[in-house]
Amino acid sequence: MNILHSKLEDGVRKFTVQSLSDARRHYIITRRATNKWQCSCPRWIYGVKQTDGTRRRESCKHILAIREMV
Ligand SMILES: [Zn+2]
Numbered sequence: 087m088n089i090l091h092s093k094l095e096d097g098v099r100k101f102t103v104q105s106l107s108d109a110r111r112h113y114i115i116t117r118r119a120t121n122k123w124q125c126s127c128p129r130w131i132y133g134v135k136q137t138d139g140t141r142r143r144e145s146c147k148h149i150l151a152i153r154e155m156v
Contacts (some may be wrong), residue, residue, distance in 0.1 A: 087103050087104070087106065087147075087148065087151040087154070087155075088103060089097055089101050089102070089103055089105060089152070089155070090102045090103060090112065090155045097118070097119035098116060098117070098118055098119065098141075098151040099116070099117075099154055099156075100114055100115070100116050101115045101117075101156075102113070102115075103115060103130055103151075103152070105127075106147070111125045113125055113127045113148050114126045115148050115149055115152050117152075121155070123145065123149045123152075124148050125148050125149050125150075127146050127148060128146075129146045129147075130143065130144075130145075130146040130149070146152075
């Protein structure tokens with residue numbers, strides 16, 4: 087995954103990455119000081135539908151990839 091930009095602000099690290107499916111689209115992955123991650127992609131925001139119909143938030147491929155890289 088292509089990290090376009092990264093910055094540290096008040097202990098919060100922000101990475102801007104290019105979408106794998108659409109190069110014109112960018113997502114922002116945030117790592118808080120508490121080591122909590124979040125992402126701006128729909129999969130992370132809306133969660134993943136479980137077999138019982140509920141949705142659960144799961145680490146998306148962007149978060150998993152960045153965690154490998156940093
Ligand atoms: Zn994501």
